[in-house]
Amino acid sequence: MKVVHFSNSDLGGGAAKLAYSNHRALIEAGVSSRMLVLDRQSGDSTVLRACGPSRLDKLRFHAGRLGALALDLACDRHYNFSLDCLGAARSAWKDVVTEADIVHLHFTSRLLSMGQIGWIARTLGKPMVISAMDFAMFTGGCHYPGECGQGRARCGPCPVLGEGLVKKQLARWGWTRRRRALDGVAATVITPSSWGAERIAGLALARGMNVEVLPQAIDGRMYRPIPRTAGRAVFDIPDGDLTLLCLANDFNDRRKGLDIALDALAELWRLTGGTGLANGRRIRLLTAGSVDFAARKSLPWTHTHLGPIRDERLLALAYQTADLLLSTSREDTGPLTVVEAMMCGTPVAATECGHAPDLIESGVSGWLAPVERPDLLGARLFEALCSAELAETGDRARRRAEASHGYAAVASRLSAIYHALLASSGVQNPRQTRFS
Secondary structure: OEEEEEEEEOOOOHHHHHHHHHHHHHHHOOOEEEEEEEEOOOOOOOEEEOOOOOHHHHHHHHHHHHHHHHHHHHOOOHHHEOOOOOOOOHHHOHHHHHHOOEEEEOOOOOOOOHHHHHHHHHOOOOOEEEEOOOOHHHOOOEOOOOOOOHHHOOOOOOOOOOOOHHHHHHHHHHHHHHHHHHOOOOOEEEEOOHHHHHHHHOOHHHOOOEEEEOOOOOOOOOOOOOOHHHHHHHHOOOOOOEEEEEEOOOOOOHHHOHHHHHHHHHHHHHHOOOOOEEOOEEEEEEEEOOOOHHHHOOOOOEEEEOOOOOOHHHHHHHHHHOOEEEEOOOOOOOOHHHHHHHHOOOOEEEEOOOOHHHHOOEOOOEEEEOOOOHHHHHHHHHHHHHOOOHHHHHHHHHHHHHHHHOHHHHHHHHHHHHHHHHHHOOOOOOOOOOOO
């Protein structure tokens, strides 16, 4: 079986890293897999750049970037909306796709136009899998619709974009483009959580498609438990402190729940009696990302800010150093931080969003609280940090995450999804050849 993956990048961003992890997991399981990207950051020979050398190819590539920049300048929340793009020239990828048995789409907002996606499915007749890390493929372009329910019927003026005649038309135009591309396409949609699957299945553009939950593939060689003293030495954290990690790439994104984190931390402070101690040990807030919210909000906690973390080894070390992770997403099919922390043996206190409810049995392999109850989340933090079994909870979290998110488990599940899709397309025995 030959599989080709399309992704904007192989390592640039969370969605890209997950696409690459799926690709590598399949290769390690013996599947012939290739990855086509615009932004190639790895030195992997199985990852191919899908932008040709001609001036026209480069013009198409930069036109997509200019469209994103225009949206950036026009909207306050551009990171939650994707315009359709011109797409990379067919000549850069057609031969590889023609040879493949399965086409697997990841985040392709700058790589493939909706028209090209429809052409691959209908003209080339390729069975298609769509990884939905957000909802953009099935809306007018917004990644997460919030309280807006238009996608269940037909997208119109988009609250993500705000006011203005052009902005109001963008989502309607994007929805129409997606409908034309996906109409009659019997794709299988995979998403990392039951939370995401339930919401995608309710969108009009996904009706008639098979929606499956597939856990994110995590490299257990990178994300694994090590003695916490190693990270404490690197980050200059005293051994006696209890370390509470809270991180997000951009807490300015309301989906990440900074307000929830602040309210939960305020409740935790109250429960410590204003001492910042749990069982006589000082609680240290360890933050990472572009926003040092603890300093900005003048929080009373002893805290260390690591800044943006772009090195995956340093990110793993941050998880391995922490005693507990706080996750406060209000809309997310993941978030990736939850499972990465659990793979490192670090338990998680999280809102009931994304795959946290799939992974965590509250009080056993972590702690959960409803999104609308930050006070209860604060109480869960206090319960966790005072627990004499915090390390044992981390061990249980690691076993739970590894069983579903390890490379072998994900490759086996994904291969089964591919074979089922091929069978439904009339291909009972896919070719046992490999890419040339």
